Amino acid sequence: MNQRLRIVKSILWALVGVWTVVSVGRFAHGLGPSTGLSNAAPWGLWIAFDVLGGVALAAGGFVLAAVVYIFGIERYRPLVRPAILTAFLGYVAVAVGLVYDLGLPWHIWHPMIYPQDHSVLFEVAMCVMLYLTVLALEFAPVVLEHPLFSHPFFRGVHTLLKKSTIWLVIAGIILSTLHQSSLGSLFLIVPYRLDPLWYTPIIYILFFISAVGLGLATLIMESLASGWLFGHRMRKDLLSRLGLAASVVLGLYVLVRLADLARHGLLARAFDGSWQANLFLFEMGIGFVLPCILLAVPRLRTSLPGLATGSFLVIFGVVLNRFTVSILAFAKPPGVTYFPTWPELAVSLGVVSGATLIFIFFVEHLKVYSEDDHAHPGEPGYIKPWRPSFDPATLHGLTPEWLAGPRRYSLVAIAGASLAVGLLPRGMLTKPEPLRTPVARARTVEAMQVDHGRGKRVEFRLVGSDAGAPAGVKTVPVMLIDGDRNGRIVFFPHDEIAEKLGGDTACAECHHLNLPFDRNTACAACHCDMYEEADIFNHATHIDHLNGNAGCGRCHDDPSRVKSRATATACVQCHADMIAVEPFLDKSQKETMTGLAPGYMNAMHDLCVACHELKVKENPNEYPASFAQCDFCHGESENIDLQRLGPYVALDKDGANGAATPGRNGID
Amino acid sequence: MSAYAMLTDTTLCIGCEACVDACKKVNGLGPDRLWPEQKAIDDLSATRYTTILRRPGPRYVRQQCRHCVDPACASACLVGAMHKTPEGPVVYDSGRCMGCRYCMVACPYGIPRYDWNKAVPYVRKCTMCYDRLKAGKLPACEEACPEKATIFGEREALLKVARQRLRDNPRKYVQRIYGETEVGGTSVLMISDIPLDFLAWKPRLADQPLPQLTWAALSKVPPVVIGVGGLMAGIYWVIGRRMKMQALAAAAAEQAAQAAEDPRAGEKGRE
Numbered sequence: 001m002n003q004r005l006r007i008v009k010s011i012l013w014a015l016v017g018v019w020t021v022v023s024v025g026r027f028a029h030g031l032g033p034s035t036g037l038s039n040a041a042p043w044g045l046w047i048a049f050d051v052l053g054g055v056a057l058a059a060g061g062f063v064l065a066a067v068v069y070i071f072g073i074e075r076y077r078p079l080v081r082p083a084i085l086t087a088f089l090g091y092v093a094v095a096v097g098l099v100y101d102l103g104l105p106w107h108i109w110h111p112m113i114y115p116q117d118h119s120v121l122f123e124v125a126m127c128v129m130l131y132l133t134v135l136a137l138e139f140a141p142v143v144l145e146h147p148l149f150s151h152p153f154f155r156g157v158h159t160l161l162k163k164s165t166i167w168l169v170i171a172g173i174i175l176s177t178l179h180q181s182s183l184g185s186l187f188l189i190v191p192y193r194l195d196p197l198w199y200t201p202i203i204y205i206l207f208f209i210s211a212v213g214l215g216l217a218t219l220i221m222e223s224l225a226s227g228w229l230f231g232h233r234m235r236k237d238l239l240s241r242l243g244l245a246a247s248v249v250l251g252l253y254v255l256v257r258l259a260d261l262a263r264h265g266l267l268a269r270a271f272d273g274s275w276q277a278n279l280f281l282f283e284m285g286i287g288f289v290l291p292c293i294l295l296a297v298p299r300l301r302t303s304l305p306g307l308a309t310g311s312f313l314v315i316f317g318v319v320l321n322r323f324t325v326s327i328l329a330f331a332k333p334p335g336v337t338y339f340p341t342w343p344e345l346a347v348s349l350g351v352v353s354g355a356t357l358i359f360i361f362f363v364e365h366l367k368v369y370s371e372d373d374h375a376h377p378g379e380p381g382y383i384k385p386w387r388p389s390f391d392p393a394t395l396h397g398l399t400p401e402w403l404a405g406p407r408r409y410s411l412v413a414i415a416g417a418s419l420a421v422g423l424l425p426r427g428m429l430t431k432p433e434p435l436r437t438p439v440a441r442a443r444t445v446e447a448m449q450v451d452h453g454r455g456k457r458v459e460f461r462l463v464g465s466d467a468g469a470p471a472g473v474k475t476v477p478v479m480l481i482d483g484d485r486n487g488r489i490v491f492f493p494h495d496e497i498a499e500k501l502g503g504d505t506a507c508a509e510c511h512h513l514n515l516p517f518d519r520n521t522a523c524a525a526c527h528c529d530m531y532e533e534a535d536i537f538n539h540a541t542h543i544d545h546l547n548g549n550a551g552c553g554r555c556h557d558d559p560s561r562v563k564s565r566a567t568a569t570a571c572v573q574c575h576a577d578m579i580a581v582e583p584f585l586d587k588s589q590k591e592t593m594t595g596l597a598p599g600y601m602n603a604m605h606d607l608c609v610a611c612h613e614l615k616v617k618e619n620p621n622e623y624p625a626s627f628a629q630c631d632f633c634h635g636e637s638e639n640i641d642l643q644r645l646g647p648y649v650a651l652d653k654d655g656a657n658g659a660a661t662p663g664r665n666g667i668d
Numbered sequence: 669m670s671a672y673a674m675l676t677d678t679t680l681c682i683g684c685e686a687c688v689d690a691c692k693k694v695n696g697l698g699p700d701r702l703w704p705e706q707k708a709i710d711d712l713s714a715t716r717y718t719t720i721l722r723r724p725g726p727r728y729v730r731q732q733c734r735h736c737v738d739p740a741c742a743s744a745c746l747v748g749a750m751h752k753t754p755e756g757p758v759v760y761d762s763g764r765c766m767g768c769r770y771c772m773v774a775c776p777y778g779i780p781r782y783d784w785n786k787a788v789p790y791v792r793k794c795t796m797c798y799d800r801l802k803a804g805k806l807p808a809c810e811e812a813c814p815e816k817a818t819i820f821g822e823r824e825a826l827l828k829v830a831r832q833r834l835r836d837n838p839r840k841y842v843q844r845i846y847g848e849t850e851v852g853g854t855s856v857l858m859i860s861d862i863p864l865d866f867l868a869w870k871p872r873l874a875d876q877p878l879p880q881l882t883w884a885a886l887s888k889v890p891p892v893v894i895g896v897g898g899l900m901a902g903i904y905w906v907i908g909r910r911m912k913m914q915a916l917a918a919a920a921a922e923q924a925a926q927a928a929e930d931p932r933a934g935e936k937g938r939e
Contacts, residue, residue, distance in 0.1 A: 032784030038705035039713070039781050042769040070900050072907045103767020103782070103789040107747075114747040114764050120882050121770050122746035123889060170900045177896050178889060185885040189740050189774045189878050192869035204885050331869055333778075335707060432785040434701035 005229055009360065012353040013409040017416025019350020022343040025428030026100055033427030034343045041338035043326050049348050050097025052183055052322035054090055055128070056207075057315070059215030060222065061087025061135060062176035069169040076238060079219060081142055081368050086222050088135040089355040091128065096351050120185045127179035134172045137161060142366050181208035187325055195329035197270060197280045200260050203325075209253045210288075210318045216246035217291075217314035224308055230363065232374060240301040243310055247295035250314065254288050276329060283324060287317015343428065346420065447478045447491060460491035481604060490604075490633045510607050608633065671737075671756035671855060672801065673823035674810060675830055676730050678860040679840065680817035683720050683728035690812030691718050694797060705784050714783045717794040718809060727862050730818065732809075733758060733779045733794035734847060735855035736877075741771035741780060743879030749791075756823065756855040757796035765791060776851050776878060777868050796855070823855060830859050852877030 026034045037044050064083040068076050099105040111125040143149070144158040161168075184207030187194050200206070220239050227234050261267050270280050291313035300306030327338055362368055427433065447460040460478050478491040501509045546554050554574075556563040612628040626632060691697070697715040702708075710719050718732035735758045742750040742758060749764040750771050771791060772780045783789035797807040805811075810820040819826065830845045846864045847854035850873035858864055865871040 028787060030784060030786045030789050031782075032703060032705060032786075037784065039711075039772065039784075040778065042772040042782065066900070070904045070907070072904075072911055101768075103769070104765060105767070107764070107766040110747040110764055110766055114749075116746055116748040118743050118879060118883060118886065119746040119770075120886055121744065121768065123886060125746055166904060170897055170904070173900050174893055174896045178892060182885070185882060186770070188881045188885055189744055191878070191881060192776050192873065193773075201881070201884065333707070427785075432703075434703055 002231060005360070008229060009357065009409060010412045012357050014412040014416035015346075015349050015353040016357065017413035017418075018346045018420040019353070020413075021417045021420035021424065022346045022350070022428075023100070025343060025424055026347065028429060029427060029432050031103060033425060033432045034341065036339050036341045036344065038336060038338070040332045040336040041327070041330075043330075044338055045327075045340035045344045045348055046097050046101035048323045048326045049319065050101070050351060051094055052326055053319045054094040054097060055180065055183060056211040056214045056318055056322065057218050058087040058090025058094070059176065059180060059211040060219040061090075061138075061215070062172050063212055063215040064219060065138070065169045066173050069166055070173070076242075078235070078370060079223065079238065081139075082222065082226060082363075083219055084135060084138050085142070085359060085362055085368055086218070088132070088139050089359055091132045091135060092358075093351045093355040094128065095132065096354075097348065100347050100351075120182050120188070124179045124182045124186065127175045127182070131172060131175040131179065134168050134175065138165070138168050138172065142362075142368065146366055176211075177208065180211040181205065183207055184325075190330070193331040194325065195276050195331075196264070196266055197261070197276055198325050198329050200264065202256075202260055206253065206257055206260075209249060209256060210321060213246050213249040213253060213314055214318040216242050216249065217311035217318075220246070220307055220311040221315060224304070224311075226363070226369075229360075230369070230374075232369060234304065236302060236304070236307075239307055240298075243295040243301045243307055246311070246314060247292050247301075250288050250292035250295075254284065254292060257284070257288075279324060279328060283317060283320050287313060287320055291317065341425065342423070343425065444477045444479050444494070446475050448473045449476050449493075458493075460493070492633075671754065671823050672796070672820065673735070673756055673826050673855040673857060674796065674807065674818055674820050675826040675857045675859070676818045677830075677833065678727060678729050678817070678858065678862070678864070680815045681720070681728040681730060682815055682817075683722070683726070684814065685720050686812040686814055687718055687730065687809035687818065688716065688720065690808040691794070692716070694800070694808035703785060712779065712781055714781050714792040716781075717792065723862055723866075725862065727860070729860065729862075729864060729867070730858075731779075731867065732856060733796070734777050735794075735796055736776075736851055737853040737855060738851070738877035738879055740774040740776060740851070740878035743882065744770040744774035746770070753798060755798070755801055757798040757801065758793075758855075759795050759798045760791055760793065762790045767791075774878065776870075776873055823857075826857055830857055833859060849875045851875070 022034070031037055035044055035046075060083050064076060064079055067073050068080050095108075099108065102108060111122055112129075115126075116122050141158050141161050144154050144161070149155075149158075181204035184204040187199065187203055188201070191199055220242050223235065223239055226232060258267070261270060270277050291310045294300050294306060294310040294313070297306075300310070332338070450459040450461060460476075476493055477495055479494045481490045481492050498504075498506055542555070543549075543551065545551075552563065553559070555568045557569055558567065561567045609628065612623075612632070615623045616625060616628045692715070695717060697717070700709050700713060700715050703713075706713055710716070712719050712731060718730060721729045721731050723729055735752075735756060737752075739750065739752050739758045742748075742752050744750075745765075746768065747764045747766055749761045749766075750758060751761065752758050767789060769780075769782060769791070772778075772782065779793050781792045783792065797805070797809075800807065806820050810818050819829070821829075827845065827848060830848075834841045834843055834845070840861050841859055842861060842863055844859075846858040846860070846867070847856055850868075852875065858867075
């Protein structure tokens with residue numbers, strides 16, 4: 001085995017190691033924590049690359065089978081076996097990728113028992129299942145040639161399969177034609193979501209032509225890569241002919257696509273400078289027109305760099321096209337984007353790595369390539385045996401003999417796996433948690449402040465929906481407080497008052513600051529989520545924690561008396577540590593405290609009203625009596641509707657208000 | 669019997685969300701939580717099959733599954749988990765679902781939601797309380813609505829009611845019954861004093877049912893099978909035969925060449 005192969009295999013095994021760990025996380029807690037998918041972007045990398053891209057990349061199998069078996073062009077026969085193997089492993093990779101993407105992968109066989117023949121996806125599923133079988137049967141003879149299968153039964157099967165080759169090939173071509181094009185038909189049902197530059201009633205024809213072009217390019221790339229890896233002689237003549245064929249197919253694709261755009265009067269739109277137009281031009285230019293030209297020029301086509309560049313660009317272009325159709329040009333609501341997470345990427349890479357390792361295994365143990373494929377010393381493509389004194393990629397020279405072969409690969413796989421464990425996002429191995437919303441922002445909206453002068457109520461009006469605040473009117477963030485949840489809201493300029501009370505150090509003026517055994521807890525540690533039903537005292541939580549009905553007596557300890565708040569045990573008896581160290585309330589009030597938890601409304605009243613009264617008492621000149629009267633805070637707002645904002649007001653990450661901006665919804 | 673439907677008149681809605689509460693109770697959905705994949709807590713989600721969207725004014729627009737007459741989701745579903753019942757509702761069979769989410773991709777109104785944070789996830793959407801309908805009860809939201817902004821009945825009858833309202837108040841309403849004809853019609857009809865185009869992916873949906881678009885391609889499958897199969901077999905036969913002829917001709921030519929070299933062998937060949 002040569003050094004190149006050893007390095008490549010080490011990398012592949014490391015990726016497989018990462019993949020195994022990510023797999024556990026993917027299936028432990030669903031798609032949410034491991035992917036960037038959302039309700040507005042239900043399809044992502046696994047559909048775009050693993051399924052749409054994977055199927056198209058594996059198109060080389062049926063194209064070459066047609067060339068050799070149907071058209072009888074015998075000189076391509078040496079490429080048939082690797083092409084069929086690549087296609088087979090490609091489809092296996094598609095199936096494995098699909099298992100990750102499906103929410104209920106254990107129902108993957110359901111199309112067979114619950115057929116719904118008006119679904120394009122049903123047709124695709126059946127064709128892929130059948131074609132995978134066909135490919136397995138086409139490749140089976142290669143496996144059966146192994147001495148392991150020398151029993152006459154296997155020889156009989158081998159002969160039978162060999163005889164039925166042509167029928168398998170024809171079946172494979174029919175199935176491939178159907179599902180390569182139908183993957184495009186999938187998008188016929190989304191005329192309102194897919195950008196018109198990609199949506200066309202003949203999208204299936206475009207998908208089929210591009211798949212054929214991509215299949216040819218993959219054949220070239222695969223030959224170049226395996227030649228580089230295994231030291232085969234380069235069949236430049238064969239490959240450059242394939243390149244010419246790819247060029248013709250790409251040219252046809254470009255013509256059909258442009259003609260179709262012209263027919264729908266969309267050619268001008270492709271040049272209007274919008275990002276969709278630019279993406280279209282990029283995709284067509286780099287992915288189709290450029291390789292079409294590169295592979296058409298004989299001088300470039302017959303050189304290895306030219307061939308490699310041309311076929312790489314085709315692969316890039318067609319895969320980009322699949323990404324565009326399923327993700328980039330697929331409408332999402334404003335503000336919603338999809339970007340794959342690294343675990344998604346790790347699965348895609350892992351599946352490809354696994355398939356490549358199986359490919360290498362088959363090449364090493366079966367006659368995928370014939371003997372005269374190997375380049376001899378002096379021929380192009382020959383790899384000199386190379387044994388450096390030390391090589392970091394393979395640990396050669398450093399590791400003892402026992403760390404050779406499988407042991408080395410196990411080691412890199414384990415290293416990859418450990419790395420993945422360390423990097424795994426939260427929620428993939430642990431139970432996923434909803435987002436936490438900082439309390440100060442959870443109920444804060446932007447409001448216009450109307451000051452009626454000294455001592456009068458400061459009136460807040462929510463900023464109007466369309467226009468925003470009129471020019472020159474001051475807006476401030478206000479919290480919406482609805483302690484007793486009766487739908488009537490008090491506008492509380494939290495930040496302004498916090499500033500008045502002493503800024504960041506003033507939290508303790510109003511809030512508790514203690515967790516048990518802790519004297520310096522951040523506010524947000526407790527008040528992290530105001531969407532949850534949580535009053536100052538939550539009876540239901542206490543019932544849960546005190547063992548249901550059996551726990552009533554813990555607080556209502558006198559069975560002879562009615563079980564009410566008045567007769568309950570004081571909270572402090574259990575929660576001694578939760579009493580605020582620096583309560584805002586003045587000392588006299590502290591003594592009158594019953595030690596029973598107040599409801600939200602009472603708590604608010606005790607805090608706000610007490611302070612307001614204090615201010616009036618201390619500084620009557622600045623604060624007239626009205627400052628401590630109900631109306632000061634509970635003035636009826638003109639904007640009745642906004643009293644019902646309820647618990648659903650959230651600020652977006654950038655600080656812009658979410659719910660106060662009417663028009664936010666799942667779609668527009 | 670014409671199929672059942674619901675009619676929502678957004679001018680009557682006061683935004684109280686009693687429908688949302690009733691829906692949650694009947695379907696056992698539990699509290700809403702803000703997950704990373706969700707924009708706002710009152711968006712439609714796996715725990716919220718219907719919601720009230722606030723529009724400038726204020727206007728309240730109810731969002732829910734539209735129960736299309738010819739639903740794209742049902743035509744997209746490869747195992748028939750999404751299914752249009754004769755009674756009107758589009759229902760979902762979790763026992764069949766594979767979780768491919770093609771229904772979510774296909775829906776022109778962007779309605780179906782997914783259990784993103786569950787290891788066994790299902791597609792979630794309004795079912796028009798199909799179980800309650802079968803038991804002779806009304807949809808929970810309709811029953812809960814204090815203003816009768818949403819009413820339930822046979823589709824034809826509701827269309828009449830809607831037309832009557834548009835006629836009675838021509839200046840108040842946008843003169844259009846949303847869901848009457850677009851994408852082949854829906855079983856959730858809406859009338860409003862503001863345009864409701866924002867409820868769909870594109871402002872103006874055509875009247876053509878979306879499943880027809882895919883069927884146009886899908887119906888070509890049998891001819892493609894026969895055509896491609898026949899073509900390939902034909903080419904194989906023709907080329908195979910030509911190669912055989914060529915081989916024969918080559919053999920004959922070789923024989924002739926040999927004969928030219930060796931007259932005796934040539935004579936034999938002629939005999």
